[in-house]
Amino acid sequence: MGIIVNKLHVGIFIFDEVEVLDFAGPFEVFSRTRLTPGVDSRRSEDAAPFRVFTVAAHARSVTATGGLRIVPDYDFAMAPPIDLLIVPGGFGTRPLLKDSAVLEWIRRAAVSARRVASVCTGALVLAQAGLLAGRRATTHWGALDLLANLDRSVQVESTRRVVDDGVVTSAGVSAGIDMALELVEDLCGREVADDTARYMEYSRVPVGAMSSRPGG
Amino acid sequence: MGIIVNKLHVGIFIFDEVEVLDFAGPFEVFSRTRLTPGVDSRRSEDAAPFRVFTVAAHARSVTATGGLRIVPDYDFAMAPPIDLLIVPGGFGTRPLLKDSAVLEWIRRAAVSARRVASVCTGALVLAQAGLLAGRRATTHWGALDLLANLDRSVQVESTRRVVDDGVVTSAGVSAGIDMALELVEDLCGREVADDTARYMEYSRVPVGAMSSRPGG
Numbered sequence: 001m002g003i004i005v006n007k008l009h010v011g012i013f014i015f016d017e018v019e020v021l022d023f024a025g026p027f028e029v030f031s032r033t034r035l036t037p038g039v040d041s042r043r044s045e046d047a048a049p050f051r052v053f054t055v056a057a058h059a060r061s062v063t064a065t066g067g068l069r070i071v072p073d074y075d076f077a078m079a080p081p082i083d084l085l086i087v088p089g090g091f092g093t094r095p096l097l098k099d100s101a102v103l104e105w106i107r108r109a110a111v112s113a114r115r116v117a118s119v120c121t122g123a124l125v126l127a128q129a130g131l132l133a134g135r136r137a138t139t140h141w142g143a144l145d146l147l148a149n150l151d152r153s154v155q156v157e158s159t160r161r162v163v164d165d166g167v168v169t170s171a172g173v174s175a176g177i178d179m180a181l182e183l184v185e186d187l188c189g190r191e192v193a194d195d196t197a198r199y200m201e202y203s204r205v206p207v208g209a210m211s212s213r214p215g216g
Numbered sequence: 217m218g219i220i221v222n223k224l225h226v227g228i229f230i231f232d233e234v235e236v237l238d239f240a241g242p243f244e245v246f247s248r249t250r251l252t253p254g255v256d257s258r259r260s261e262d263a264a265p266f267r268v269f270t271v272a273a274h275a276r277s278v279t280a281t282g283g284l285r286i287v288p289d290y291d292f293a294m295a296p297p298i299d300l301l302i303v304p305g306g307f308g309t310r311p312l313l314k315d316s317a318v319l320e321w322i323r324r325a326a327v328s329a330r331r332v333a334s335v336c337t338g339a340l341v342l343a344q345a346g347l348l349a350g351r352r353a354t355t356h357w358g359a360l361d362l363l364a365n366l367d368r369s370v371q372v373e374s375t376r377r378v379v380d381d382g383v384v385t386s387a388g389v390s391a392g393i394d395m396a397l398e399l400v401e402d403l404c405g406r407e408v409a410d411d412t413a414r415y416m417e418y419s420r421v422p423v424g425a426m427s428s429r430p431g432g
Contacts, residue, residue, distance in 0.1 A: 020247070021416065024240030024284075028389070031236070031282025039358035043307060052282055061287055066247025066268055068240075071277055071285035091259060141417065142255035161417075172417035173244070174393070200237065201357065201377075201388035205419060 004035065007051040008187070011082035011109065013122075014054045014062045014072055015102070017092025021173045022119040023064070026086050027052055029180035029196060035188065037195040049188055055079045057102055065090050076105045084183065085113040088176065089120030089140060097128045097150075107131070110167075115183060117168035119176030126167060127151045136165040140172035162207035178205050220251065223267040224403070227298035227325065229338075230270045230278045230288055231318070233308025237389045238335040239280070242302050243268055245396035245412060251404065253411040265404055271295045273318055281306050292321045300399065301329040304392065305336030305356060312341050313366075319345045326383075331399060333384035335392030342383060343367045352381040356388035378423035394421050 010030045012023050031052040034041040041047045056062050056072035063069050074080070087106065096102050106129045110116045118126050123139035126132050127150040136155045139147045148156045157163045162170045162179045170179035181204055185193035197204050226246045228239050247268040250257040257263045272278050272288035279285050290296070303322065312318050322345045326332045334342050339355035342348050343366040352371045355363045364372045373379045378386045378395045386395035397420055401409035413420050 019244070020240050021244035024236050024244070027282060027284055028235070028237035028240070031284075039356075054284065066243060067289065068243055068247075068270065069287040069289070071287060073283065073285070140255075172415070174416045174418040177390070199388070200390045202390040203421060203425075209419075 003046045004049055007049060008083040008114070009080060010050045010052040010084045010086060011055050011079060012052065012086045012088065013106070014056050014064070014070055014088070015092050015096060016063050017090050018062065018064045018088050019090030019120060019173055020064045020066055020068050022088030022090055022122065022176050023054070023086070025174065025177040026088070026117075026119065026180040027054075028200065029177060029184060030084070032199060033184050033188065033192060033196045035192055037191070039199065042199065049192075050084075053080075055082075057099075057105070065092070076101070079109075081112060082109050083114045085109050085116045086180075087116070087118040087122035087125055089118070089122040089124070089172075093121045093124050096125050103129045115168060117170070117179055117183060119170050119179060120172045123147055123169045124150060126169070127154055131167055132169070135167055136163050137167070137169040138163045138171055139169060142172070160207065161205055161209050175205075177202060178207060182207055219262045220265055223265060224299040224330070225296060226266045226268040226300045226302060227271050227295060228268065228302045228304065229322070230272050230280070230286055230304070231308050231312060232279050233306050234278065234280050234304050235306035235336060235389055236280045236282055236284050238304030238306055238338065238392050239270070239302070241390065241393040242304070242333075242335065242396040243270075244416065245393060245400060246300070248415060249400050249404065249408060249412045251408055253407070255415065258415065265408075266300075269296075271298075273315075273321070281308070292317070295325075297328060298325050299330045301325050301332045302396075303332070303334040303338035303341055305334065305338040305340070305388075309337045309340050313344045323347070331384060333386070333395055333399060335386050335395060336388045339363055339385045340366060342385070343370055347383055348385070351383055352379050353383070353385040354379045354387055355385060358388070376423065377421055377425050391421075393418060394423060398423055
């Protein structure tokens, strides 16, 4: 396996009060995927199919839930083209539902992206941007009703961990890891996704599973 | 449940080339734990038993594996007393094995901490600091031999996800989530740990499990 030159750009949107694992799970999966299996291939970017970066509305540091401070790689104005757009969730999504600059940026980024995906209540932002109209979608179990109320044309799926109906949505927090591994599988094949999970010592949860949901 | 005033301090050590999920998993678990179940209790810190912060050798931003940039809350000189010391792993642990300032800080922080725990190859740093001498311990599957070679008195456990022998060590990357939930269970009880997992939509992996290990 030679050096991969044309890496797919994974742009992860971050904002104040973004839930930490919502963005860190997919960041880990995409940034540590290698087309060559094992540990040693992870020592360099040569066999990495993805280039992962964070994007925020402004260049200043973002404070995630719990107080973790992240310096975004790009602001909206400077962000390079995005192939995979990832929108995480968290309580910080609520003010975004009225933030026209954010919604407009997401709409524009989604048009040119190959895939658009959300984690947890990131689905609320996608719905508000109009990207889930008429689609099946899911979100954190605590926000299923809110998603349905934001756009009545969304068919809310309460029993699946990951829903792919053109736009990909996933259940709460840790489900973003499974969503990212699913996208890796779609783009790079099952062996590459499973090798990434093995490197992370992560037991993939079936995307149709609901075992960790209340009452599930 | 009233407002918890005396929160336990969780200090998460971060450094250049720290593995993202190694620190973000425990950060998520400890910072989102609430003694009152459900989603609404997570909207404030009132019912939070932990105060979580990051500590680095220097105040400048840290670049994690994959390029994620984090601004540490404290440098070594300014860090408040730590009750739970968390040492994550990543390729960036290798230079730390020869960094006497880091090893000395970890030794001192460990003396006053109530619990010391590592994720992944963070165990190498604990071993080099002398904190695993004569204990059972584990690490990422790719570093089990290295751990054994660093301190011959360590009894390396290759088949458990989390090992608690006074000092707590865990397997690779995602195992840090289970390690943190285990510590929450020890300190706050099973119901609180399970409620945190439910909030995260995370299916806890038994700490004795090895199913995600190669050949496991």
